[in-house]
Amino acid sequence: MSHKVMHICLSHGWGGLEMYPSRIIPELKRQGWEPHGLALSGSRVAASLEEAGITPLQVPTQGRALLAMARILAYLKANDIRVLHCHKSSDLRLGALLSTLRPELRLFFTDHMGVTRPKKDPYHRWAYGRVTRLFAISEATRQRNLAAFPLPAARIRRLYLGIDPAVYAPRLSSEAREALRRELGLPERAVAIGLPGRLTPGKGQAAWVEALALLADGWPDLAWHGVLIGGLTAGEGSNEDYVAALRERVAALGLEGRVTFAGFRRDLPRLFEALDIVCVPSRNEAFGLTVIEAMAAGKAVIGADSGAIPELIDVDNGRLASPEAPDAWAGAMAELAADEGLRRRLGESARRRIRKDFTLEAHVTALIEEYAGNEGELER
Template sequence: MSRPLSEELALQHKVLHICLSRGWGGLEMYPARIIPELARQGWRAYVLTLEGTRLAKTLAGCDATEMRSVRSPLRAFWQLPVLVRWLRRRGIGVVHCHKSSDLRLGALLKCLCPELRLVFTDHMGVTRPKHDPYHRWVYRHVDRVLSISEVTLTRNRQAFPLPASRITLLYLGIDTADFVPQLDTDARCALRDTLGIPREAVAMALPGRLTPGKGQQLLLDAFIRLRDAGDTQSHLVLIGGLEADEGGNPTFIASLQQQVREQGLEERVTFTGFRRDLPRLFEVMDIVCVPSRNEAFGLTVIEAMAAGKAVVGADSGAIPELIGCEGGRLADPQDPAAWAATLGELRDAPALRERLGANACRFVNARFTLARHVSGLCEIYADAA
């Protein structure tokens, strides 16, 4: 005989994710991505977020979680007594923060509920030491810092006022099944037509927020070099929102679009705008480019690899850890000529692109699955608790 739902919930491990951010990038998407898998692995997730944000809208109606929203981060501090009662009524034992500024709230919650265990994932990559009195107070309450790459692990152990044993490497993961090709030939041709990509063209794509740090300017400069060297078959696709509330930088985007017009490349460069069908877009791309100079991880890299695409990534940050042996190519993120040369090599070698993509897909399925990530996360939650 099955137990009533209330009894089942009482038996589950429980974690509160705090994400008081109005943005919509990898950090904010993370709770929404992992919550269904957490439920499958026996953890009930609760989320504290801001009203009206993309995260709040995404989680609305999600059966796998209970969400609580506040109007502003300051309002969350005013509601501390209410939050403490809420945590205790639900028997939540772990609090997981995803933004460094949210750790203030996490530390105060732990001061009021010493039985809580506080976990922090450094999604962004720390850039300066945290040894001043304020940060020493905050991190004194943190039981575990999770680093999402070897690069950030090294930085974190130098920057945070914690013993190395409390700073752990845990790579991110994705549901690789989402990136298994689904479109038939006719559907792929139709999608390319919609995007303005000639059917015979070699499509080179950069998915990500259109902001200076993601490398669109460098890639456009490299593409112009290819054109100037006689390339007539390549097509550049910039995937990402064109508005500020979609993560884009409107001033930067306008500058890119003006350069495209001045170079006479309107027919060879596509700005897709915000898309929800990235796995399907990958199916019609030939090369995926990730020239970000300082990625703490590089989720787009493993998504493209899971789709079986040849990837060219920046030879900096965490990207070299992800591409692995024979899974893609690396190039200097400050050298358009190097990118043009690498893209030219792959443009002219379809068999090489196919081999790199197959190697990349196997590598991701072995090391960067969502189930593997959440399994490691659950072990950390249980150990912290």
């Protein structure tokens, strides 16, 4: 078959879902596939695809994409593209229509968000009925998918996300690392406790701030500094009212000198080198990409004991705490902040786990095996 795939992501947002197509494009190319894209005009998705080396087909809106069906079908035919991969549930309408009009197309869908309500009405039965394979990015999301989608279990596959561990290997000299720490406002001997992610309520920054206050009160002899990494504006994907509330709470708790709002950063792999502990207190992560990125960097990670994060972290490579229990987070942070050797051992174990189970190479290998599968192997 033709080793070509079109990734469809008609979104103006910018999160893990939107970043996914451009993240896997280099590895798709390396493994012999030719990626194409369909995105909204002027979106960050379109820009990211261009940065990854492809020129996406663009449409002004989701609605206009339906009006451009003839143009899209002509593009698919001209480029001999026989595989479509959708990343937003709202894009499945387009994908299902395209595969209906051109039955030889194989249609794939990744549930990046973790479905929360049943989708078994006639429309969804038709749309998902066109899907060759639905990918769940964790076992937690697969269980939700089995309950929510009108698909047999054989058509739903857990496929963990992956990363290139080499990107997260330490590169900074000791002088560059210290300079980065100073840029982040870190005192010379302070244990750096970071929380990367969009600043929105579901990511748990509010509980983390409360935990830092408990840490300051309960372990006054520990030297530490908190770093919030994430955009501070709506344009950077964050909730501006929430950011303002976080700043006010940090001030009210007397933590202004111990917490840095670092803003949106493109150099997260290098920022990990400046951190000693990475926290991910999200309440219900569908996977936890930040978790495996921090693990690949050899960091001691504390993650929420909910959603998919417990599939990634165990007692040998990190710590888990309830996202609703700031006291548990304070205790976990105190344990790790007080023991550099423990942090090192956990980080080394975490790095080994990523190399074994969560590489981008393995993820894309499994993906293209599905793309190239026998078209008749699944009942529609």
